[in-house]
Amino acid sequence: MWRSLARPVCNCSSLLVRSYNTKVKTKPLPSFRLPSSRSTFAPLGVKSVGRPGPPPTQAQTQSSGSGSAPAPKDRARRDEEITAAYITFVDENGELHRNVRLENALQQFDRSRYFLIEVDPTARHPVCRLFDKKALFEKAKQSKKKKTTTPESVVKEIVFGWNVSPHDMGHKLNKARQFLDKGNKVKVEIVSKKGQASVTRSDQQETMAKVVAEMEEYKLSKPPKLAGSSCFMQFERK
Template sequence: MSKFKKRGFVRRTEEPYKINEKIRAQFVRVVGDNADNEIHDIDSARRMAQNQNLDLVEISPKADPPVCKIIDYSKFKYEQKKKQKEIKQKSQKTVVKEIRFGPNTDDHDFQFKLNHAKGFLKDGAKVKAYVHFVGRTIVFKERGEMLLLKFAQELEDLGKVEEMPKLIGKRMTVMLAPKVQKAKS
């Protein structure tokens, strides 16, 4: 048993909206399907909600006067959760695909990796292409930069360069983001 339960403490999650008796304003604007969209004193607004066996919920506390809605509070909370869930699902998660080159990558390998990058960009993923310099190949920095610039140039119709090639440690990287497809009318 936790020390909170022993002493009689109960943790409550605070409600995001004030309802019924918790509303402290003297006058409120009552809106909703079964309301007249007018300003009422708080007692008459509570009576209106009580007569309909519903709750008076303060939706916009910062308005002057505060805006309240006559609705079933549990149903309202459920709909709010549902909306939040939909918004979360619609937000797109960015996928970054990496393509690795060496400073001495030949044309066939380059074309093979280029085709993969085209597919990634068409699917809406970002592409991070990098040249990894191992050992003494660091002396071929120019070759790596030329390779990445050629790569970006080949993909300019599908993607735009977010970051120009830059050397970080033993890697020279370039970032490409997919171009937004224009809807055909």
């Protein structure tokens, strides 16, 4: 009796399994390909690094500098102003080190004593040399001193008319003597002023001779020269 009851149950369960398998189609598993023996694995968080290539050229590294402010136009680039990533480094002993990273070169000398100055920016790896700061400052100081205006380079002007009175001429020439004694050069100009009577050529010659005679203790560097109605002459200290 029990066997007869179990057969219908088993038949029903087998029918349910068959009908389910026909409706549900299983997807095939994705294929997984193992890497070849040449492939390398890097630990998590670490990038895989291959063989180091040749250092970049100057054109490739011009934008790889430190990003500091550019150098002034009146001097060469120095220290962090250098834009190349790789340089030819000349140390304080004059020894040449090729293909050196700029950041490494800046760590190889006393920054308080030396400047690293780019002396040849046109090279593939710009040539940069160490210069003593104290020597550079002294050189700049001497150059600035030479450019300072000396009294001998200053020319003062004294102007008066042809009809000048003896008193006024004496006053003007005394002022010229003060300039000359300080080391300046003095240019004396005699002109025709508006409202004054015209003078003859002989009167002009007489006035010029008086000025030269009054200033005889000084050197007449430029003799009197007439230009139209005016006369120019120049004196300097002997």
